[in-house]
Amino acid sequence: MPPRFRPWQECVVYTVWPRSFADGNGDGIGDLPGLTERLDELRWLGVDALWLAPIHPSPNADYGYDVSDYLDVHPDFGTMADFRTLRDELHRRGMRLLLDLVINHTSVRHPWFLASRASRTSAKRDWYHWRARPNDWESIFGGPAWTWDEATGEYYLHLFFPEQPDLDWSNPAVRQALAEIARFWLDEGVDGFRFDALTVLKKEEGLPDVTPGEPGGPRPAWSRFLARPGLLDWVRDFAERAGITRDHLTLGEANGIAATDAPAWVGEPQGPLSALLHFELWHIDTTDAQGRPGLDTRAFSDTARSWYRALAPHGALPALYLENHDLPRIVSRWAPPERRAQAAKAFAAATYLQRGLAVLYQGQELGLPNARFTRSSDLRDPLSLRRIAALRAQGMSDAAILAEMNRSARDLSRTPIPWDANRPQAGFSSAEPWQPMDPAHIPLAWRQQREDEDSVLNFYRAILAERHTKRQELLPAGLTTSVPIARQSTTQ
Numbered sequence: 001m002p003p004r005f006r007p008w009q010e011c012v013v014y015t016v017w018p019r020s021f022a023d024g025n026g027d028g029i030g031d032l033p034g035l036t037e038r039l040d041e042l043r044w045l046g047v048d049a050l051w052l053a054p055i056h057p058s059p060n061a062d063y064g065y066d067v068s069d070y071l072d073v074h075p076d077f078g079t080m081a082d083f084r085t086l087r088d089e090l091h092r093r094g095m096r097l098l099l100d101l102v103i104n105h106t107s108v109r110h111p112w113f114l115a116s117r118a119s120r121t122s123a124k125r126d127w128y129h130w131r132a133r134p135n136d137w138e139s140i141f142g143g144p145a146w147t148w149d150e151a152t153g154e155y156y157l158h159l160f161f162p163e164q165p166d167l168d169w170s171n172p173a174v175r176q177a178l179a180e181i182a183r184f185w186l187d188e189g190v191d192g193f194r195f196d197a198l199t200v201l202k203k204e205e206g207l208p209d210v211t212p213g214e215p216g217g218p219r220p221a222w223s224r225f226l227a228r229p230g231l232l233d234w235v236r237d238f239a240e241r242a243g244i245t246r247d248h249l250t251l252g253e254a255n256g257i258a259a260t261d262a263p264a265w266v267g268e269p270q271g272p273l274s275a276l277l278h279f280e281l282w283h284i285d286t287t288d289a290q291g292r293p294g295l296d297t298r299a300f301s302d303t304a305r306s307w308y309r310a311l312a313p314h315g316a317l318p319a320l321y322l323e324n325h326d327l328p329r330i331v332s333r334w335a336p337p338e339r340r341a342q343a344a345k346a347f348a349a350a351t352y353l354q355r356g357l358a359v360l361y362q363g364q365e366l367g368l369p370n371a372r373f374t375r376s377s378d379l380r381d382p383l384s385l386r387r388i389a390a391l392r393a394q395g396m397s398d399a400a401i402l403a404e405m406n407r408s409a410r411d412l413s414r415t416p417i418p419w420d421a422n423r424p425q426a427g428f429s430s431a432e433p434w435q436p437m438d439p440a441h442i443p444l445a446w447r448q449q450r451e452d453e454d455s456v457l458n459f460y461r462a463i464l465a466e467r468h469t470k471r472q473e474l475l476p477a478g479l480t481t482s483v484p485i486a487r488q489s490t491t492q
Contacts, residue, residue, distance in 0.1 A: 008249045008274060009317045011048035012464050015361040017325045018055055018077050019063065020416045023429035032078040036086045039093060041446060045365060046464030049096035049249060051194050053325055059109055061163035062382055065196060066107040070181040087189045096191035096249055103178050104197040105164040113165050120152050127174050128165050129157035129207065136209045137224065141383060159200055159225065169201045169234055179241030192249035199256045202228040227256035232264055239272040251319065255279045259310040267314030275319040275357045285333055295334035304354055320351050321359035328412045332370035341367055345459045352463050363417055366449060367456035370412035371438040376402050380435045384409045418445035
């Protein structure tokens with residue numbers, strides 16, 4: 001019998017960056033009540049599930065990806081009561097709720113780390129990576145991956161910011177504690193998770209230097225911690241401890257996992273996750289002779305085919321996504337300004353008329369281009385602020401720094417969403433937003449696009465409706481497969 005696919009494998013997941021989605025209390029910051037007020041619009045669009053970027057309390061050294069309390073809601077976003085209202089309203093509409101769970105690291109202010117750094121004999125000392133002498137690893141965000149702790153006279157490991165110390169997943173107590181957190185939220189009624197930085201959980205045993213003088217020359221730095229052998233066993237152990245099953249919808253940030261290795265992660269019946277968010281589409285940008293950005297269409301097509309062919313025979317489907325909170329907008333990456341609306345529709349059709357889990361990022365359905373900043377002081381992302389300081393220290397001019405930020409900063413896709421061009425702050429808030437809204441985004445607001453039959457928004461709605469009603473036709477162009485197109489046991 002050919003494999004059958006589970007209902008959630010072809011649903012539409014909409015990614016929300018809560019701070020910039022909709023402000024319900026008028027303080028200029030997006031929140032859960034504001035999101036709840038917009039659920040009817042998302043249901044009208046054809047969304048089946050929401051994935052929320054981290055909503056937990058955090059010092060915001062990396063806007064929520066440095067968690068200080070996994071079991072509550074950040075005051076910027078509301079309360080647990082607001083969370084439960086959102087959950088109930090989603091479920092009343094037949095929609096699912098996914099939380100972004102940060103399991104590789106915590107905040108330096110998390111009670112676990114505070115206990116770990118209290119003394120070398122702390123019961124939680126081995127919950128993190130401590131060394132008297134650091135190795136030569138570099139942080140993914142730049143600079144050394146180790147920070148000196150004066151209180152205990154040792155260094156701790158952080159693959160991201162110093163404010164984000166890495167947990168030691170080799171310790172079963174760490175996996176158990178994180179599993180209990182996942183179970184807490186499952187008991188609260190969430191339908192699944194997106195697991196952040198999944199593929200860096202396992203570091204090479206002994207934490208050796210990148211360049212130890214091995215035969216054959218130095219190894220790439222990432223080989224010491226990216227998608228290491230044995231990682232899948234740890235994730236499966238964590239999922240079992242948490243009670244996560246194949247009936248939950250779970251996404252893994254999967255940098256370093258190849259399509260050929262993916263069935264073990266998401267295939268039936270043993271894969272611990274629903275889908276992998278691979279990074280292959282991050283690296284297919286091109287430029288023409290005039291330096292204008294574009295898309296390597298062959299690489300785009302080949303990527304789609306390789307992931308489908310690898311997964312479908314195992315009862316799994318690829319995640320289909322183009323944008324997220326870490327990337328510049330696709331119409332700015334891959335299309336000239338005068339053709340952005342047409343390009344947004346083309347990218348939507350080429351991506352979401354395939355079989356798989358459709359993942360959209362807020363504003364993508366409007367065809368929003370990158371926000372453009374006229375002042376460096378308007379950028380808010382902590383990574384941008386550190387990059388600006390580093391570039392200034394290197395002697396780069398303010399104009400050159402601003403040009404670089406307008407090309408690559410994470411802020412470009414994190415600005416407030418425009419809801420109604422005729423309202424103050426385009427309907428995002430009754431107050432000045434936490435980050436300026438790009439004036440060029442205002443004419444692309446939801447209300448105006450909803451009223452325009454030829455808009456990008458209405459095109460997305462038509463595409464998503466097609467997915468819901470004619471799934472049997474959804475295949476990558478030119479793909480031949482013996483896997484059933486519908487859930488019946490027919491063949492192509």
